[in-house]
Amino acid sequence: MTLDPAVEAPARAAKARAGEPRSGQATGARRRLPPRHHLANLAAAIVVSALVLYVAFFGAGPLPALGPAFNPTTGAWTMAADAQVTDRTISVGPFGGGLQQPVKVVLEKDGTAHIAAGTDHDLFFATGYVHAKFRLFQMDLMRRQGAGRLSEIVGSAALDSDRFELQLGLLRTAWAEWNALAQDDPVKDALTAYSEGVNARISEAEVHSQLDPMFTLLGYKPAAWRPVDSLLIKGDMTQTLNFTDTPLLMAQLNKSLGADLTSEWFPILPPNQQSPYDPGPYPPAKTAPIESMRAVTDAEAQSASALYEKLASLPSGLIATGGASNNWAVAGAKSMSGGAMMAGDPHLHLTLPAIWFQMTQDSPGFHVSGVSIPGTPGVLIGHNQHIAWSLTDAQNQQTFFYEEKQDAAHPNQYMWNGAWQTFKTVAYDIPVLHGQTQHLTVKLTVHGPVISDRGITTSVWWAGNLPSQDLGVLFHIGQASNFKEFRDALRDWYSPTHNFVYADDQGNIGLISAGYFPLVAKGQPWLPMPGTGEYDVTGTIPYDQIPQAYDPPSNILWSANQRQVTNDYPYYIGTAANFFDNGYRANEIHRVLSQPGKLSPDDMMALQTDTRDFLASEIVPVLLQSLDGQQLDAKESAARDLLKSWDYRMEAGSPAAAIWDYFWGWYMDETFHPWWKSRAVPVDMQEVIDMLGQDLEIWTLSDPANRVFTAPGVGARTAVDAQRTAFHRVIKDMAHLLGGDPKSWTWGRVHTRVLENLAQISGLSYGPRADRGDANTPLAAGGFPSTHGPSWRMVVDWGAHIFEGVYPGGQSENPASSWYADRIDTWWQGRLKPMLTADEATSSDGASTRTWTLQP
Amino acid sequence: MRIAAALLTGIIIALMGVLLGAWWTPFVVGVALGLVVRRPIVAIPLGAISGFFSWMLPLAGQEVRYDLGPTTLSLAEIMGFGHAGSLPVILTLAVGTLLGLTGAWLACAARLVVPAPR
Numbered sequence: 001m002t003l004d005p006a007v008e009a010p011a012r013a014a015k016a017r018a019g020e021p022r023s024g025q026a027t028g029a030r031r032r033l034p035p036r037h038h039l040a041n042l043a044a045a046i047v048v049s050a051l052v053l054y055v056a057f058f059g060a061g062p063l064p065a066l067g068p069a070f071n072p073t074t075g076a077w078t079m080a081a082d083a084q085v086t087d088r089t090i091s092v093g094p095f096g097g098g099l100q101q102p103v104k105v106v107l108e109k110d111g112t113a114h115i116a117a118g119t120d121h122d123l124f125f126a127t128g129y130v131h132a133k134f135r136l137f138q139m140d141l142m143r144r145q146g147a148g149r150l151s152e153i154v155g156s157a158a159l160d161s162d163r164f165e166l167q168l169g170l171l172r173t174a175w176a177e178w179n180a181l182a183q184d185d186p187v188k189d190a191l192t193a194y195s196e197g198v199n200a201r202i203s204e205a206e207v208h209s210q211l212d213p214m215f216t217l218l219g220y221k222p223a224a225w226r227p228v229d230s231l232l233i234k235g236d237m238t239q240t241l242n243f244t245d246t247p248l249l250m251a252q253l254n255k256s257l258g259a260d261l262t263s264e265w266f267p268i269l270p271p272n273q274q275s276p277y278d279p280g281p282y283p284p285a286k287t288a289p290i291e292s293m294r295a296v297t298d299a300e301a302q303s304a305s306a307l308y309e310k311l312a313s314l315p316s317g318l319i320a321t322g323g324a325s326n327n328w329a330v331a332g333a334k335s336m337s338g339g340a341m342m343a344g345d346p347h348l349h350l351t352l353p354a355i356w357f358q359m360t361q362d363s364p365g366f367h368v369s370g371v372s373i374p375g376t377p378g379v380l381i382g383h384n385q386h387i388a389w390s391l392t393d394a395q396n397q398q399t400f401f402y403e404e405k406q407d408a409a410h411p412n413q414y415m416w417n418g419a420w421q422t423f424k425t426v427a428y429d430i431p432v433l434h435g436q437t438q439h440l441t442v443k444l445t446v447h448g449p450v451i452s453d454r455g456i457t458t459s460v461w462w463a464g465n466l467p468s469q470d471l472g473v474l475f476h477i478g479q480a481s482n483f484k485e486f487r488d489a490l491r492d493w494y495s496p497t498h499n500f501v502y503a504d505d506q507g508n509i510g511l512i513s514a515g516y517f518p519l520v521a522k523g524q525p526w527l528p529m530p531g532t533g534e535y536d537v538t539g540t541i542p543y544d545q546i547p548q549a550y551d552p553p554s555n556i557l558w559s560a561n562q563r564q565v566t567n568d569y570p571y572y573i574g575t576a577a578n579f580f581d582n583g584y585r586a587n588e589i590h591r592v593l594s595q596p597g598k599l600s601p602d603d604m605m606a607l608q609t610d611t612r613d614f615l616a617s618e619i620v621p622v623l624l625q626s627l628d629g630q631q632l633d634a635k636e637s638a639a640r641d642l643l644k645s646w647d648y649r650m651e652a653g654s655p656a657a658a659i660w661d662y663f664w665g666w667y668m669d670e671t672f673h674p675w676w677k678s679r680a681v682p683v684d685m686q687e688v689i690d691m692l693g694q695d696l697e698i699w700t701l702s703d704p705a706n707r708v709f710t711a712p713g714v715g716a717r718t719a720v721d722a723q724r725t726a727f728h729r730v731i732k733d734m735a736h737l738l739g740g741d742p743k744s745w746t747w748g749r750v751h752t753r754v755l756e757n758l759a760q761i762s763g764l765s766y767g768p769r770a771d772r773g774d775a776n777t778p779l780a781a782g783g784f785p786s787t788h789g790p791s792w793r794m795v796v797d798w799g800a801h802i803f804e805g806v807y808p809g810g811q812s813e814n815p816a817s818s819w820y821a822d823r824i825d826t827w828w829q830g831r832l833k834p835m836l837t838a839d840e841a842t843s844s845d846g847a848s849t850r851t852w853t854l855q856p
Numbered sequence: 857m858r859i860a861a862a863l864l865t866g867i868i869i870a871l872m873g874v875l876l877g878a879w880w881t882p883f884v885v886g887v888a889l890g891l892v893v894r895r896p897i898v899a900i901p902l903g904a905i906s907g908f909f910s911w912m913l914p915l916a917g918q919e920v921r922y923d924l925g926p927t928t929l930s931l932a933e934i935m936g937f938g939h940a941g942s943l944p945v946i947l948t949l950a951v952g953t954l955l956g957l958t959g960a961w962l963a964c965a966a967r968l969v970v971p972a973p974r
């Protein structure tokens with residue numbers, strides 16, 4: 001049949017005229033071939049159709065499979081529908097079930113979720129469902145990172161990361177933790193229920209074509225969530241906060257600078273004055289005394305260098321490079337309300353979506369409000385009905401490198417405790433998008449995995465590899481109602497070591513640096529150590545002797561990644577470079593909190609956004625003194641005058657802030673660069689800039705004739721000479737960069753902040769935007785642009801019953817959602833939002849809230 | 857009239873397929889149009905039109921229901937088009953159109969080469 005007789009009839013007529021035989025008519029007659037242009041037309045149609053279909057089905061180059069990706073009803077366009085959140089009743093039975101009773105989820109107008117369940121099991125089920133609804137792609141990326149499966153979705157670019165993660169062993173640790181859980185352990189049930197909730201959402205999203213568009217665009221579907229995936233995400237966080245390479249740095253510094261300069265410039269105890277929160281007295285140590293620095297051999301330095309380079313080439317975030325978080329507590333006796341107050345702002349890589357998801361959890365066993373990490377079932381920072389808590393990284397050394405002794409006569413073996421041990425091995429396959437599956441065999445020693453075979457075989461002992469039940473600890477914290485229960489819960493916390501600050505409804509405050517504080521039998525743990533057994537980790541500092549304080553006479557407690565204890569503390573907990581903070585934030589926080597008078601929540605909030613640079617307050621007066629009587633040109637005089645009238649606050653509109661920051665950088669360079677050059681130090685100075693800054697601070701203030709200023713090739717100098725030279729260079733440099741008027745050299749012109757999209761899509765990032773603060777201010781904003789900072793700010797006043805918090809970002813990972821970046825402005829302005837209960841949210845703004853009912 | 861009916865039928869079938877997630881339906885509809893409408897100069901545009909509408913109508917429906925503005929901008933950023941929010945829309949409609957067009961073209965070309973059975 002044809003629908004076009006006008007075409008059909010003439011065609012027939014034409015054929016008849018030509019006397020062509022009909023198809024199959026004349027047996028044996030030769031069939032005439034179609035005209036060439038018809039064949040060419042067909043060939044072209046086949047080629048073009050094949051191309052279109054291929055690109056539509058499989059994609060090409062950077063293009064995703066266009067058909068499924070842009071299908072208007074099931075492709076990426078569904079993000080528009082996903083961005084709409086309405087009242088819903090969701091029956092999860094068809095999606096795998098697992099729910100025991102109906103659960104109510106109230107979503108505030110900013111997406112804060114309030115989950116109320118009749119059983120603890122249902123609470124965690126619903127938490128998994130809600131997390132997956134808003135953050136499934138983020139959760140999938142995080143578990144893939146820990147499991148070494150990123151290459152499967154992004155290709156060979158992620159192979160180094162995957163290999164490293166599998167070597168390090170987050171996956172092995174996660175399985176060990178899961179297998180260690182007893183059948184009736186509440187954590188096991190929580191993880192199982194959480195997984196069921198995530199999987200219910202995955203099934204629902206697949207059925208209704210509501211998967212996050214990133215899945216569609218990358219062309220894969222998320223695998224079912226397993227309890228071990230939540231443990232992997234916990235491992236990711238531990239790694240990014242506590243896996244350090246400092247001993248490798250120290251080995252290279254030792255070899256190039258020499259043991260004497262290395263021990264002088266990179267000491268175990270901080271050279272500058274800091275503000276430890278636990279001043280002692282301390283019990284006597286039961287461990288070997290700290291040794292002095294030994295010389296590193298060529299072979300050790302070369303191996304350390306090779307491993308260091310390998311680690312340095314990994315994507316950012318896999319190696320802990322420093323910390324910056326604040327928390328503090330004020331006892332009722334020093335607060336205006338008479339109740340205890342607490343403030344906390346953990347500083348992390350600021351991303352969109354954020355690392356945090358805000359929620360409240362209500363069930364028979366839990367009544368907590370705060371922030372959780374998507375992929376894990378509990379609230380990490382927050383409050384319950386009686387206590388509030390927050391945390392900062394404790395920064396003690398939890399990573400130790402061991403040089404394994406090998407011998408050609410004993411292949412695949414290493415010497416330990418006087419006998420040859422055979423390496424255990426674990427084999428992995430790493431699927432690679434558009435590539436061949438890679439095979440990886442990881443060797444294991446008693447210390448941990450071998451992570452380098454180049455030069456000396458080196459293994460790593462890392463506290464993050466100790467199977468621990470930290471999720472159970474978090475649950476117990478959430479259920480604690482007093483300091484004893486809080487402290488008892490933390491006894492089982494291993495890694496990362498955190499400074500847990502505490503404030504309760506009875507006016508009490510506390511701080512504990514909970515976690516594993518490894519003790520080594522002997523040796524120099526700040527360098528790679530022989531793996532023959534004598535230098536092994538033998539245990540941890542007893543819990544009662546780790547840094548901690550409760551209701552101190554000063555009525556204040558604080559931590560900002562500084563060394564928590566004084567130089568009298570008898571145990572080795574890490575060097576000043578590994579990587580305790582330089583102490584300026586802690587000093588500033590301590591300075592503000594210890595001023596006379598009582599404090600209010602507004603004071604807490606103001607201190608969280610405090611931009612006063614403690615180091616600048618020490619050094620700028622010295623610099624101005626050094627410039628006295630100097631011949632200065634017009635620009636230099638103007639810059640000096642700006643510094644004279646400066647209040648040491650790193651505000652975006654302050655030119656003095658920019659001059660100070662540039663000066664300090666040039667002063668560091670003026671002092672240390674000649675050494676770096678003459679000794680051919682292979683370590684980038686920026687890697688150890690915090691430690692060198694502490695040295696320079698103390699030499700500038702109290703030892704201006706230190707030999708460091710008389711560097712090779714620059715002749716005899718003092719700190720004053722170096723400051724003057726640096727100042728002249730700074731002004732010249734800034735004039736070149738920012739123009740001739742020092743008043744226009746505002747900090748915001750050179751200092752910006754960026755909240756980076758998690759998938760590295762720059763257009764979905766926020767910023768760069770001029771911002772205040774620097775690495776030394778309580779409002780942490782180090783870097784150009786700054787990509788780290790306060791990832792969650794929280795203030796609690798038990799007396800006034802005030803609970804407030806905010807994080808930069810939004811609850812949804814969907815960039816088309818109004819909850820993608822809606823909290824940034826509040827955060828940027830330094831304001832907080834009330835942490836409401838579900839009832840408060842409904843009663844105060846019921847029209848804007850949304851309610852879901854999850855049905856079994 | 858018969859051509860119009862064929863086009864309408866094609867659009868409806870392709871649209872239903874797309875709505876059910878079978879995004880490739882416009883190609884099949886294009887092939888069918890290419891087979892039943894013999895003149896390529898008519899069949900191929902019909903295939904393209906059916907493909908275009910079967911992808912455009914659901915998109916228009918989403919625009920009406922949800923406002924696609926933020927979504928188009930987000931997709932443009934994800935795909936590296938910067939702020940050019942119209943490009944994902946153009947790309948999407950192009951995919952639908954090409955599916956219908958190539959289906960019809962392929963069928964027409966095949967018909968010219970392979971004579972219809974008598």
